[in-house]
Amino acid sequence: MTAPDLAQRSRAAVWHPCTQMARLANVPPLPIARGEGPWLIDTDGRRYFDANSSWWVNLFGHSDRALHDAIKQQLDTLPHVMLAGCTHEPAVRLAERLSARTGGALGHVFFGSDGASAVEIALKQSFHSWKNRGQADKREFVCLQNSYHGETLGALSVTDVQVFRDAYDPLLMRAHIVASPDARRGNEAEALAAMRALLTERHAQIACVIVEPLIQGAAGMVMYSPEYLRGLRALTREFGVHLIADEIAVGCGRTGTFFAWEHTGADWPDFILLSKGITGGTMALSLVLTTDDVFAAFWSDDVTRGFLHSHSYTGNPLACAAANAVLDRFDAGLLDDTRAQADRLTRAFAPLAGRVTHLRQRGMILAFDVPNAPARFAETFHLKARAHELLIRPIGSTVYLMPPYLIDDTTAAFLAQAVTATLNDVLA
Ligand SMILES: *Cc1c(COP(=O)(O)O)cnc(C)c1O
Numbered sequence: 001m002t003a004p005d006l007a008q009r010s011r012a013a014v015w016h017p018c019t020q021m022a023r024l025a026n027v028p029p030l031p032i033a034r035g036e037g038p039w040l041i042d043t044d045g046r047r048y049f050d051a052n053s054s055w056w057v058n059l060f061g062h063s064d065r066a067l068h069d070a071i072k073q074q075l076d077t078l079p080h081v082m083l084a085g086c087t088h089e090p091a092v093r094l095a096e097r098l099s100a101r102t103g104g105a106l107g108h109v110f111f112g113s114d115g116a117s118a119v120e121i122a123l124k125q126s127f128h129s130w131k132n133r134g135q136a137d138k139r140e141f142v143c144l145q146n147s148y149h150g151e152t153l154g155a156l157s158v159t160d161v162q163v164f165r166d167a168y169d170p171l172l173m174r175a176h177i178v179a180s181p182d183a184r185r186g187n188e189a190e191a192l193a194a195m196r197a198l199l200t201e202r203h204a205q206i207a208c209v210i211v212e213p214l215i216q217g218a219a220g221m222v223m224y225s226p227e228y229l230r231g232l233r234a235l236t237r238e239f240g241v242h243l244i245a246d247e248i249a250v251g252c253g254r255t256g257t258f259f260a261w262e263h264t265g266a267d268w269p270d271f272i273l274l275s276k277g278i279t280g281g282t283m284a285l286s287l288v289l290t291t292d293d294v295f296a297a298f299w300s301d302d303v304t305r306g307f308l309h310s311h312s313y314t315g316n317p318l319a320c321a322a323a324n325a326v327l328d329r330f331d332a333g334l335l336d337d338t339r340a341q342a343d344r345l346t347r348a349f350a351p352l353a354g355r356v357t358h359l360r361q362r363g364m365i366l367a368f369d370v371p372n373a374p375a376r377f378a379e380t381f382h383l384k385a386r387a388h389e390l391l392i393r394p395i396g397s398t399v400y401l402m403p404p405y406l407i408d409d410t411t412a413a414f415l416a417q418a419v420t421a422t423l424n425d426v427l428a
Helices: 003-013 065-075 089-101 115-132 153-157 162-171 188-202 226-238 292-296 317-331 334-354 377-386 409-427
Strands: 032-036 039-042 047-050 108-112 140-144 176-178 206-211 242-246 271-274 286-290 357-362 365-369 398-401
Touching (some): 089 108, 089 317, 108 115, 115 153, 115 206, 115 271, 115 286, 115 292, 140 188, 153 162, 188 226, 206 226, 226 242, 317 334, 377 409
Parallel strands (some): 206 242
Antiparallel strands (some): 032 039, 039 047, 108 286, 357 365, 365 398
16 A cells, blocks of 8 residues: 555545644644654654654654563453452552652552543533532642643633634633743743732632643643743742642653653642553553642542543553553653753754744753744745655744654754754755
């Protein structure tokens, strides 16, 4: 099957995500046959560096031996069992290990299927825990401007990215959308003041604030300081409101610590959400970590005070086995290595600073903005990059890299050269 054939069949039969299908003729999907480390190889044998880790999930690149072995072993033992009425070692072990990474502060782990379901779970748990405590009025949610928390209706209600939200706006819950911090504008203090103003007025009705720690990903890799998060933790404590740290994108070592929250040095949030990288791009899984306090609010003889939420594949053993294999890498000192990798990216991309604006980086996320970008910049950049063996999808006029943790001097130099060459083509 040659590449154009497969792309054409896909266009007819597969409704692609996050895609205006009418544009697929201009931007045919790459027919990928296999993956090897950071490379994706198409059906004609051409290769592309997966610069965004296939939507931020492939921490160790493709076809990672240790992950595959863990899944194969689990496959031959127990591929699935329901987690209501049963339990199994991979789930228990995963929950224990994640809890230990918070020093036991977030010691209760609920399993979901993907990022959006984790967001839904945390929002429901927050509301329901207040209700069980006799504070049913606390039913409003707060998110930040330009936030992204997924695209099911509940998650979209706390998302403020117009392209995803606008069409469905009439269907959504009315969350409070508060000014967001952005290091490019240096407005962290103002953003906190806006949050204080809202919490002062509405704290009796507000269940929780949800935030993407340090980096608003889908907004275009908007970065801000841990100082803001310390302030937000203090404010949410002061006003008795839960804080949900959505680490679906920034968890699992992306920022240089396992949880991005660790950069704050503040006490833990009430919820941490993980997905994307937690299985290294092998199985769909998400996790909602929460505190004794939230957990205790559901503890009762009354069934309806329990959290009666479920997904069919909740706690799937294959996914848990993959996640445990990912944690093994962190236990073996992966973070020291990713910090060295991040430094290589810094050095390789430094020469671009004169040509672009706001070249910025936090750990293994590097981004810059392209001034005076031409119309359809993101699509054009993505297409032109293919000729330079690069799979990359800018957001608006922001180009970013979120590569697999496989950056040595060669791959760092390759990425800088391929991105620069693509930029030259697009701006020519
Ligand atoms: C990707 C993402 C989600 C949604 O995850 P899905 O698995 O796509 O549903 C939620 N929050 C953040 C911060 C994300 O990056």
